Amino acid sequence: MFSNFKAMQRFYGIEFFSKNLALLYIHLIILILIVFALAGIGVSVETDTSSFSYVILIDNSQSMSAHDLLPNRLSVAKEEAKRFIDMLPTGVEIGVISFSGESKVHQILDTSKIKTKLAIDAINFGEVSGTNVHNALITANNIFQNRQMKAVILISDGQLNVVEAPEVIRYLNRNNIIVNTIGVGTIEGGVVEGLNMISKIDEDFLKAISFNSNGQFFMAENPEELRSSFEEIIIQTRKEVSIDLSLYFLIGVIILLSISWILYTLRFRIIP
Numbered sequence: 157m158f159s160n161f162k163a164m165q166r167f168y169g170i171e172f173f174s175k176n177l178a179l180l181y182i183h184l185i186i187l188i189l190i191v192f193a194l195a196g197i198g199v200s201v202e203t204d205t206s207s208f209s210y211v212i213l214i215d216n217s218q219s220m221s222a223h224d225l226l227p228n229r230l231s232v233a234k235e236e237a238k239r240f241i242d243m244l245p246t247g248v249e250i251g252v253i254s255f256s257g258e259s260k261v262h263q264i265l266d267t268s269k270i271k272t273k274l275a276i277d278a279i280n281f282g283e284v285s286g287t288n289v290h291n292a293l294i295t296a297n298n299i300f301q302n303r304q305m306k307a308v309i310l311i312s313d314g315q316l317n318v319v320e321a322p323e324v325i326r327y328l329n330r331n332n333i334i335v336n337t338i339g340v341g342t343i344e345g346g347v348v349e350g351l352n353m354i355s356k357i358d359e360d361f362l363k364a365i366s367f368n369s370n371g372q373f374f375m376a377e378n379p380e381e382l383r384s385s386f387e388e389i390i391i392q393t394r395k396e397v398s399i400d401l402s403l404y405f406l407i408g409v410i411i412l413l414s415i416s417w418i419l420y421t422l423r424f425r426i427i428p
Contacts, residue, residue, distance in 0.1 A: 212272075290324050
């Protein structure tokens with residue numbers, strides 16, 4: 157209670173009342189970044205970007221658990237979706253939907269590639285059986301709202317079992333939606349996990365909806381060919397785009413908090 161702190165500091169080599177300006181500056185920067193993040197600060201730049209808004213539809217039905225593409229079709233579908241996002245220019249609006257017997261929106265239209273990739277990573281196998289492409293396209297159209305230039309990237313094995321293809325095509329034509337399809341699977345097929353049955357890719361269906369909506373059909377078996385094909389469907393134009401910086405500010409906050417914690421934890425310790 158009545159210790160001589162100066163004597164103890166000399167003996168133990170510890171500065172009890174240090175003026176740790178480094179931590180003070182770090183905490184001030186953290187506070188500023190939090191304020192910027194909450195304020196929703198962004199920047200507007202004029203750049204080459206796509207004239208289309210895109211919604212990525214990822215089939216997460218049970219047939220996507222087949223192992224004819226390793227580790228399974230769903231994992232390959234997610235990787236192809238993220239590869240497509242990487243190739244998109246800055247400022248493109250992207251949405252993400254998974255579908256099986258029902259559709260689930262994982263990401264509304266957003267220009268943040270980081271958010272979109274995180275949304276894709278969160279996709280797991282659907283709980284409702286079936287492959288309802290028609291319902292997924294209706295959900296995608298609702299996300300587009302009043303956008304005029306709208307395109308869908310449908311990544312699936314094409315195993316349609318809800319609503320026939322002609323009805324799907326009529327809906328696409330009525331709503332002016334371009335669908336580019338990426339086939340995930342092989343002609344030989346693969347065993348569906350837990351069902352002990354062979355599932356083969358249905359190229360005919362995927363080709364039909366892409367051809368009849370002025371889109372293109374690709375196969376995921378050849379990643380290099382697929383990467384070059386993506387460039388064909390990304391029609392670019394020059395316009396002013398807005399980039400939301402909130403997520404980047406929050407990432408900076410997390411990094412600085414980690415540094416602050418490390419400095420505080422090791423303040424009186426010796427690193428071996």
